[in-house]
Amino acid sequence: MEKGNLFLGPDLQYGADLPVLGEYDVIVAGGGMAGVAAAVAAGRTGAKTCLVERLQTVGGIATAGLMNLFYTPYEVMSGFGRELFSVLESKGGAVKGETVPFDQELCVSEFFRFLSEAKVDLFLDTWICGVSKNSAGDVDGLLVVNKPGMGILKGKRIVDATGDGDVSFYTGFPYEQGRAEDHKMRPLTLLFTVGGIDCRKFLDYVKENPGEFSPDPNQCIVNEETGEIRVFGFFSIVEKAKKAGYLYDSCNYFRIEAMFPERGTATINTIRVYDSDGTRNSDIVSAVVEARRQQSKIMEFVRMFIPGMEKSFLTSTGQIIGVRDTRRIVGELYMTEDDIAAGRDWPDSIGYCKGRQTLGHQGEGHSPDGTEGSENDYAVRQAVGRMVSFKIPYRILIPKGSKTVLLAGRNVSCDFLAHKHLRNQPACITTGTAAGIAAAVSAGDNTAVGDVDLSKIRNYLGDSEY
Numbered sequence: 001m002e003k004g005n006l007f008l009g010p011d012l013q014y015g016a017d018l019p020v021l022g023e024y025d026v027i028v029a030g031g032g033m034a035g036v037a038a039a040v041a042a043g044r045t046g047a048k049t050c051l052v053e054r055l056q057t058v059g060g061i062a063t064a065g066l067m068n069l070f071y072t073p074y075e076v077m078s079g080f081g082r083e084l085f086s087v088l089e090s091k092g093g094a095v096k097g098e099t100v101p102f103d104q105e106l107c108v109s110e111f112f113r114f115l116s117e118a119k120v121d122l123f124l125d126t127w128i129c130g131v132s133k134n135s136a137g138d139v140d141g142l143l144v145v146n147k148p149g150m151g152i153l154k155g156k157r158i159v160d161a162t163g164d165g166d167v168s169f170y171t172g173f174p175y176e177q178g179r180a181e182d183h184k185m186r187p188l189t190l191l192f193t194v195g196g197i198d199c200r201k202f203l204d205y206v207k208e209n210p211g212e213f214s215p216d217p218n219q220c221i222v223n224e225e226t227g228e229i230r231v232f233g234f235f236s237i238v239e240k241a242k243k244a245g246y247l248y249d250s251c252n253y254f255r256i257e258a259m260f261p262e263r264g265t266a267t268i269n270t271i272r273v274y275d276s277d278g279t280r281n282s283d284i285v286s287a288v289v290e291a292r293r294q295q296s297k298i299m300e301f302v303r304m305f306i307p308g309m310e311k312s313f314l315t316s317t318g319q320i321i322g323v324r325d326t327r328r329i330v331g332e333l334y335m336t337e338d339d340i341a342a343g344r345d346w347p348d349s350i351g352y353c354k355g356r357q358t359l360g361h362q363g364e365g366h367s368p369d370g371t372e373g374s375e376n377d378y379a380v381r382q383a384v385g386r387m388v389s390f391k392i393p394y395r396i397l398i399p400k401g402s403k404t405v406l407l408a409g410r411n412v413s414c415d416f417l418a419h420k421h422l423r424n425q426p427a428c429i430t431t432g433t434a435a436g437i438a439a440a441v442s443a444g445d446n447t448a449v450g451d452v453d454l455s456k457i458r459n460y461l462g463d464s465e466y
């Protein structure tokens, strides 16, 4: 039992004796793309590592949320991302394209294998609801709750890969949310998959009607040779359907994120729930209800209006609603999209990413304004994105003033526009890997996370580009 110095938020302390459930060198909080990469990387160094995840599965938005597309060209991925791509591809579960659609079920199985081989202890079905601090005020554990009740996990170093920066929030580290001018965040999306598609008919329509779709050949891709298919548009069909009383006001286009023609299935990324804060329970609940309403309308619409989808049916819906952005924790370095556009080099670079993007405010990457896909949406209607390559500095993984906590994934330190690049799954894998290694080295050397020997991190990164 431990009488902890327990914090449920910056100003909220919890006072009770709680059982210590385990003691670790590295605790990874959250088992999404970033968390899995961090836990595998830490475990592989030999550090005693555990992963804490509220769901009964791993992969986060990418698997449980059905977001099965890595937004980077297959060939540019290095390190753990490359290992993952290769194993998925070798088992027929990933496409070698300009982007990498993948089989999320296979990805989950491979993640469990990687975690087991790296000897990572799993605390699934376990919520993190606070932190414990030592006498110096540094985080030395997590307050968790699962079926038997509450307990403490003690850790020398913690990687906050919760996506929402929950550990950092409970600790009291500063953070930002949304756009600088109005704090509005990108819309939430419940992804779902549809089966029974006549893909031949569907693809023929897309090829014969190019004016109906986004002009960006790398965002809207139909490559039947590689099997890489993403389609954004059906602009006039959507308009016609709305005039006939189908769909709903905020739906301005129909978007398929990944189609698997040999299976007759596709992942639909069309639901948009605006003005919702993914860190507020009441917002999440109403967003889920609204998303289900939109889903029924979309299914009705596709059967009635989309060529090849007349007999399609719903096969699965994400276990969690997709939250694009919430807390961005303010770190020792604050990365901006200007840094990314300039291709800035960093003395403490720990990774490299590449993806096609529209830069600046016209390419907010799903604007919070509620007009996505409308005639005024430059990014969807006119833009042809350019390939952007950028390096990632280690300091965006360190919350300001932190000695024991590191960040990984979509809650790293950056501005709203840089987040568009850093939130993508390949970037989350890259920051996760580096954070996991850094946490293990920091714990092993008993140095603060900001004083870690960079050459040791790079040694473990092996063939990763940085």
Ligand SMILES: Cc1cc2nc3c(=O)[nH]c(=O)nc-3n(C[C@H](O)[C@H](O)[C@H](O)COP(=O)(O)OP(=O)(O)OC[C@H]3O[C@@H](n4cnc5c(N)ncnc54)[C@H](O)[C@@H]3O)c2cc1C
Residues within 6 Å of the ligand: 029, 030, 031, 032, 033, 034, 035, 052, 053, 054, 055, 058, 059, 060, 061, 062, 067, 069, 070, 071, 072, 126, 127, 128, 129, 161, 162, 163, 164, 166, 188, 189, 190, 191, 257, 269, 321, 322, 323, 324, 408, 409, 410, 411, 423, 424, 425, 426, 428
């Ligand atoms: C609709 C949508 C479409 C997208 N499209 C693409 C795309 O095409 N390509 C691309 O590369 N990226 C895309 N992204 C972005 C990308 O999928 C995510 O940003 C990325 O997967 C985030 O990974 P993560 O590990 O940082 O966070 P998450 O996936 O959010 O993982 C965080 C994990 O922590 C767990 N967790 C959170 N809080 C707690 C807690 N308190 N206690 C215990 N566990 C907790 C969660 O259950 C989750 O498993 C999209 C995102 C969305 C929402």
